[in-house]
Amino acid sequence: MTRPPVLGVPLNDAKTDDLYLDLTQSNQRLNSDQELGYEVLVGLSSLPKRLPSHLIYDDRGSELFQRIMGLPEYYPTRCEEQILRAYAREILNSVAKRPFNIVDLGAGDGKKTMILVEEAQRMKVDFRFVPIDISAGAMRGLVSRVRTEHPDVAIQGLVAEYTAGVRWLASQSDGRSNLVLFLGSNIGNFDRANARGFLSRLWASMRVTDRLLIGFDLKKDIDRLLAAYNDSEGVTAEFNLNLLDRLNKELEADFDRSRWRHFGTYNVFSGAMESYLVSMEHQTVHINRLERLFTFEPWEPIHTEYSYKYLPADMDSLAADSGYRVEARFLDQDGWFSDDVWAPIKRPVEADLSPAE
Numbered sequence: 001m002t003r004p005p006v007l008g009v010p011l012n013d014a015k016t017d018d019l020y021l022d023l024t025q026s027n028q029r030l031n032s033d034q035e036l037g038y039e040v041l042v043g044l045s046s047l048p049k050r051l052p053s054h055l056i057y058d059d060r061g062s063e064l065f066q067r068i069m070g071l072p073e074y075y076p077t078r079c080e081e082q083i084l085r086a087y088a089r090e091i092l093n094s095v096a097k098r099p100f101n102i103v104d105l106g107a108g109d110g111k112k113t114m115i116l117v118e119e120a121q122r123m124k125v126d127f128r129f130v131p132i133d134i135s136a137g138a139m140r141g142l143v144s145r146v147r148t149e150h151p152d153v154a155i156q157g158l159v160a161e162y163t164a165g166v167r168w169l170a171s172q173s174d175g176r177s178n179l180v181l182f183l184g185s186n187i188g189n190f191d192r193a194n195a196r197g198f199l200s201r202l203w204a205s206m207r208v209t210d211r212l213l214i215g216f217d218l219k220k221d222i223d224r225l226l227a228a229y230n231d232s233e234g235v236t237a238e239f240n241l242n243l244l245d246r247l248n249k250e251l252e253a254d255f256d257r258s259r260w261r262h263f264g265t266y267n268v269f270s271g272a273m274e275s276y277l278v279s280m281e282h283q284t285v286h287i288n289r290l291e292r293l294f295t296f297e298p299w300e301p302i303h304t305e306y307s308y309k310y311l312p313a314d315m316d317s318l319a320a321d322s323g324y325r326v327e328a329r330f331l332d333q334d335g336w337f338s339d340d341v342w343a344p345i346k347r348p349v350e351a352d353l354s355p356a357e
């Protein structure tokens, strides 16, 4: 089955006028195939070639990530579960003075969040669980599972972009504070500049009584890092290579997996684990729905993912630069991972700054 090209299709109903054509309205919006198409076109036209890491998470990619979280080498999940179990009450006390929402950005299967949710239930405080995810399918799955397994938990799923969801919650005048969770070292996907940008944007959506619980993977023995991203069962390799299958399916590309290998490496200077797909020979790939051929040289890489590792001082400066005060820092027993509680610093708007007459 061949579907039409995704790029360069005609725009519909531009607003017309005697004087000009207004293209700024809804006719410029892209559908999800077009969004994917442009991201792939731009990434594979760049040098060095790259693909944005969020593309890894189609249904199969998300399923593979759930398997990664269960791998013996993938320590972050177990470290963070240990932290949440040990400090759940202290974390919740940062917002529990009034009714609050436990707002989860990127809940996945919700397993880690349920540690906090169950502790909040034991504390008999007034709270709701508010997962936010851009995928309606993932949200439907999570909400129905929580409803059956924890029928007494008040849950309100939001299908939204993260900061739009938090902004909407802050605009509700229901007197609830928000404990915003950004767990699992998801911040590690951003380089330092974009991490600041993302956290500043989130800051703008938070009120002074809200708190951010954010997970950081810490700098540690390089061998341990390398093992976590090059596991012995090859699940991480499969997770990375699945991106090629996705492009084959959704954009009608003809990537041949056997000509590619996964490579995970650690850059000590930038502090990032980096993942690549490396072309093992000269090859040309046709991406039908982009109407393009892409050529790969032998050993040419496509960069697919960053996972930045932090020193405590890196976390301190990131917090300060994006407008937060570090209220608490909780490490696991090995000191490999941290869940930080950050409070947004807000300066009151001066009533009138104009000079007196």
Ligand code: AVJ
Binding pocket: 068, 076, 184, 185, 186, 188, 189, 228, 229, 236, 305, 306, 307
């Ligand atoms: C979901 C971004 C936190 O960086 O550790 C795991 C993704 N990639 N193994 C991470 C991932 C390869 C993961 N995050």
